[in-house]
Amino acid sequence: MNANAMNPTINAAFDGGNIRVVAIDGDRIDLEIVTDHQSDFFQWFYFRVAGAAGRTLTYRILNAGKSAYPFGWPGYKTRASTDRQAWRMIETRYEGGVLEFDFTADSDLVWFAYFAPYTMEMHEALVARTALLPGVAHRELGQSLDGQAIDCFTIGSGPKQVWIYGRQHPGESMTEWWMEGALERLTDSADPITADLLAKATFNVVPNMNPDGTRRGHLRTNAVGVNLNREWHTPSLEKSPEVLCVRNAMDLTGVDVAMDIHGDEAIPANFIAGYEGIPSWTDAHGEKFYDYGRRLAAHTPDFQTEKGYPKSAPGTANLSMSTNQLAERFGAVSMTLEMPFKDHDANPDAEYGWSPERSKQLAHAMLETLADMIDEI
Structure with missing residues (x-):
């Protein structure tokens, strides 16, 4: 197995998707939300993760504090789904401008979003x-x-x-x-x-x-x-x-x-x-x-x-x-x-x-x- 195969794959290149990978360091994945085209607005995220089955990974959205409405993050909980049908809330932390959550996947694919998507x-x-x-x-x-x-x-x-x-x-x-x-x-x-x-x-x-x-x-x-x-x-x-x-x-x-x-x-x-x-x-x-x-x-x-x-x-x-x-x-x-x-x-x-x-x-x-x-x- 090559080294790259050990890393999970992050993808948002689909209808309504939004995220950019900054770095993957072991079980920690650093991400950024992409701004709206020709605009400074951003807050919506929607992405999938492949190859994370059986692992507890920590996801960090590093630019959350610079988003359009950072006062919306305290008390917010990320939505997660393994079938894109049921979107459950997961524990989410916000500190120092970083939105962070952990997830243990029991399947090969998992999706995360700001709210249940409607594509x-x-x-x-x-x-x-x-x-x-x-x-x-x-x-x-x-x-x-x-x-x-x-x-x-x-x-x-x-x-x-x-x-x-x-x-x-x-x-x-x-x-x-x-x-x-x-x-x-x-x-x-x-x-x-x-x-x-x-x-x-x-x-x-x-x-x-x-x-x-x-x-x-x-x-x-x-x-x-x-x-x-x-x-x-x-x-x-x-x-x-x-x-x-x-x-x-x-x-x-x-x-x-x-x-x-x-x-x-x-x-x-x-x-x-x-x-x-x-x-x-x-x-x-x-x-x-x-x-x-x-x-x-x-x-x-x-x-x-x-x-x-x-x-x-x-x-x-x-x-x-x-x-x-x-x-x-x-x-x-x-x-x-x-x-x-x-x-x-x-x-x-x-x-x-x-x-x-x-x-x-x-x-x-x-x-x-x-x-x-x-x-x-």
């Missing part, structure tokens, strides 16, 4: 099976800078226009798990709550706003390093065609309710952010957003209203962010959902933390809550 191949499968379902209309609204499709599903016939979109920040993979749950519920022809909701509202669902960043393994930006959630005031074909084609489609329908689905690195809770600070703010408009949050918290233990982002002061809302832009542009009841990379601490899961399945269940709860108040919007 572009998984997205294509979601699009294919959803497009075949009765009552679903598929449109390609436009294309990304890399030429990938911006897919949109229209479901329902009611007068209220609901737009649901996610994955503006591609490393927030829990968002497309949520989207999968939402699409499954909206296409459940046997569900009476769904049937009633679809009679009152038409849903436009864009499951992935940033396919280029998803495939490239980015945290936050598209193919040219642009943060799409800072493009909604003046999107362009050159920098943000993904936003431009979606906003153009919204202009044709109008928007009564908007849900922008995200993940948050630091806060161990699910919460929604609103549109305080927009020029046209009224208490009556804002109360619909607050009422939704209260009803959702009462409806599921996987949501709360105590933790979240600070509210913008009057007149200071950033209109380049979609939630603010759509509330101002259309008078929409507009919200940003944030799900944790950690866990929903009010209702924790010691094995999986916040997970794909719980993301999907939260989508169901959010649609049920919307059904309960759609007549009032």
